[in-house]
Amino acid sequence: MTKAPMWQWSAVETAAAIKAGDVSSQDVTAAHLARMKEVNPALNAVVVDLGDSALKAAEAADAARAADKSGRGLGPLHGVPVTIKINIDVEGQANSNGVVAFKDNIAPGDSPVTANLKKAGAIIIGLTNTPEFSLRAFTDNPLHGLTRNPWNPEVTCGGSSGGAGASIAAGIGTIAHGNDIGGSLRWPAHCNGIATIKPTQGRIPAFNPSATVERPLMAQFMSSQGPLAREVRDVRLGLEVMAQRDPRDPWWVPAPLQGPPPAKPIKVALAKIPDDMSTDPGVMALIRKAADTLADQGYAVSEVEVPDVNGVWQLWCDLILTEIGVLQKEQMLAVSSPDFHKAFDGIVGLAAQLDQAGYMKAISDRSRHIRNWMMFMEEYPLVLAPTTVRRTPEVNADLKGEQRVKEVFHNDLRFISAINVLGLPAAVVPVGLLDGLPVGVQIVGSRYREDLCLDAAAAIESKTGVLAKQLWSR
Numbered sequence: 331m332t333k334a335p336m337w338q339w340s341a342v343e344t345a346a347a348i349k350a351g352d353v354s355s356q357d358v359t360a361a362h363l364a365r366m367k368e369v370n371p372a373l374n375a376v377v378v379d380l381g382d383s384a385l386k387a388a389e390a391a392d393a394a395r396a397a398d399k400s401g402r403g404l405g406p407l408h409g410v411p412v413t414i415k416i417n418i419d420v421e422g423q424a425n426s427n428g429v430v431a432f433k434d435n436i437a438p439g440d441s442p443v444t445a446n447l448k449k450a451g452a453i454i455i456g457l458t459n460t461p462e463f464s465l466r467a468f469t470d471n472p473l474h475g476l477t478r479n480p481w482n483p484e485v486t487c488g489g490s491s492g493g494a495g496a497s498i499a500a501g502i503g504t505i506a507h508g509n510d511i512g513g514s515l516r517w518p519a520h521c522n523g524i525a526t527i528k529p530t531q532g533r534i535p536a537f538n539p540s541a542t543v544e545r546p547l548m549a550q551f552m553s554s555q556g557p558l559a560r561e562v563r564d565v566r567l568g569l570e571v572m573a574q575r576d577p578r579d580p581w582w583v584p585a586p587l588q589g590p591p592p593a594k595p596i597k598v599a600l601a602k603i604p605d606d607m608s609t610d611p612g613v614m615a616l617i618r619k620a621a622d623t624l625a626d627q628g629y630a631v632s633e634v635e636v637p638d639v640n641g642v643w644q645l646w647c648d649l650i651l652t653e654i655g656v657l658q659k660e661q662m663l664a665v666s667s668p669d670f671h672k673a674f675d676g677i678v679g680l681a682a683q684l685d686q687a688g689y690m691k692a693i694s695d696r697s698r699h700i701r702n703w704m705m706f707m708e709e710y711p712l713v714l715a716p717t718t719v720r721r722t723p724e725v726n727a728d729l730k731g732e733q734r735v736k737e738v739f740h741n742d743l744r745f746i747s748a749i750n751v752l753g754l755p756a757a758v759v760p761v762g763l764l765d766g767l768p769v770g771v772q773i774v775g776s777r778y779r780e781d782l783c784l785d786a787a788a789a790i791e792s793k794t795g796v797l798a799k800q801l802w803s804r
Contacts (some may be wrong), residue, residue, distance in 0.1 A: 336361035338802065341410055341504035341564040347686040348391075348409040349401040355409025359388040359453050362411040366456065366502045369480070371382065374457035375487070375497035376413060377474040378423060380411055384455040391451060408451030413503040416457040416474075416495050416755055417464045418555070420444050420678030428462045428471035431665035435540055442535035443555050450571040451767055455503055459493030459781035462670045463662055464509070465677075467517055467738065468726050469493055472667045476725065478715045478770040479521060481767055481801060485722045488518030494558050495522035499798050504559065505568040509536075511553040512646065513717075513746035515717050516772060519558055519758040521715040523768025523797040525565045525787060526558040528777045531753035534572045535579035546653035548693070550581065552646065552750040553625050560789040560798040562759060571781060585778040592782065595630040599710035600736065602635045607741055610717040612764045615737045617716055620761040620790050627789040637702040643740070643748040644682075645699065651681035673728040704776060712786055713774040715745040717758055722767050745772060755780040759787035768797055 336358050339347070347353045363381045368374050387574040391409035396403060413607070414420055415429040419437035419681050421444075426432045440448065447454065459477045469492025470476040479487040480500040488494040491508030495518030498506045510528045519526040545553070555570025570587055600621045602607060625631045653677070654662070662669060684692055720742045728735050739747070744752045749756045749772075756774045763769070771790065775783040 337365040337501045339601055340558060341407065341567055344410045345407055348788060351395065351403055355388040355391040355395070355453060355566045356385065356437070358409065359384050359411050359451050359455065362503055364457055368496070369500045370502060372483070373478045373480055373496050373500055374475050374503060375458055375477050375495065375500065377416060377459045378457035380456050381449070385454045390672055393451065405449060405451035405661065406509050406567060407447065407773050408761060409501045410452050411455045411495060412452045413452055413456050413458050413497055413506045415460055415506070416507050416705065417460050417509065418443055418507070419540050420454065420457065423457060425538060425540050426473055427464055428460045428473055429665060430473045433473055437538070437540045439539040441538050442579060442756040443572050445576065446574045449574070452571070458491070458497055458506060460490045461492070461664050464490035464514065466490060466670070466728060467513065467672050467743065468728055469474055470669070470726055475646060481523065484724060485767060486521055486725050487630070488521035490514040491518045491558065495519055498522065498524050498558050498560055499801060500801065501798070503511045505564055506558045507555065507572070508558050509555045509667040510750065511549060512750055513743055514649065515556045515558060515744065516717055516746050516756060516758040520768065520770035521722050523760045523770070523801065524558055524560050525562050525757065525759045525791070526757060527556055527565050527569055527757045527784060528554050528749070528778055529569060529573070529780055530755045531554050532581045532754055533585065533780065534569070535576035535582040535780065537576070537578040538587060546657055548649045548653055549751060551697040552650065561796055562784055563790050565757070583602050583778070588781050594630055596782070597710045598624055598629045598714050598786070599636060600630045600631055600633040600713045601639070601713055601715040602633055603716070603719060603747065604640055607719055607744065610721050612716065613716070613720060613769055615769055616761045616764060616769045617714070620637050621714055623790050623793045627792070629786065629789070633715070634710070635724035638713070639745060639748050642699050642751050643744045645695060646690055646747045646751040647681040649689070649696070649751070650685055651678055652689055655683055669729055672801070673735070674730045676728055677739065680736060680740055703752050703754065707776040711776060711782055713777065713803055715772045715774060717746055717770050717772045718742040723763065729753065751776055753777070754780070755783050757783035759790050761790055761794055763800070786789060
């Protein structure tokens, strides 16, 4: 067993040590709570401390381990500390979604992700921060405040799962839950130097018992729940646990987590960057480093143009903002802050508000785009693409006017949000540091081939190493 402090252990190592009886869940949980007490005040990543209930759950986990000497009846995360983003339901806790008006929105039951983590034996030690309505790429809100990046407090930790990303990088919990409708798993993973997977739509069940209405159709189809972790093997374990069936999600699909092996060498498309995108040479050099690493590991990498990433991104923007404009905008603006209004106006300025016919046509066009990508991925099972083409921006960059919003969303993050339209799985893994800040790359796969995305992410990680360890040693 590693001699590193327990809060630095991977989820896989922690689960194995508890199952073997080498350590207790109480000791591991106490170590993570101590780490949270040490680093969280400067980060504000975990905004609801569940330490008391976590220690009780850890005590119960140790009792269950004592009663099961073989460990065969224990779940894959038995006794392992995790965190939950504050926009899904944890029974008895407020699902505020970063909104002051929802601070007393107490969940009457667990969401499927929460329930699956608990069934696997995980110990929930806290709830992590998100922007208002989880609708910004920067994590700040008037209810819980600003979350800082552990690498540099002056740059963003990303959003909307910014609290999840910052907490994992800092060593609070082994796996963090997050979700992603326009990049909210992958963008914080990039900013904080950790790994994640945005699963295929339908892979991980989603539902909030506290919700009074259903989400709009495209919001349901473009949103995914998922794990963030310091190591790819922990992302894989988190995916396995979160993906268990829940009948409350009608879109859940019982697809195997491991698909048939593709022909070797696996062909990877290094996505060409559209001519209108402004890029940073240092960021682009690290993306090419990732391509070279995959080539060294036996992948066949070719730089090619992917199918209409510009049109797909615009479709994402138009569909999401039209649904919000028709069904949610009035209620959102009535209870949100001036900062939210400013950021929201910037995003709205990027979209076309569709009429009824336009909305129907856009949904039809989505099928065509998905088909084109699926056919492309028959030849190239993986696409290596940027998370961002420029350096991580400053804190709350989206409050600096519509032009800055356009730079961030349309230019920098175009390859992230476009993938939500397609419902395809996409992993993010760190590839290195640029002037002391982490840079990640995105690996996109065909439907329900998270396994191939994570295999490629692990190949890159084998060269780069676990970046968080560099953060801790500074």
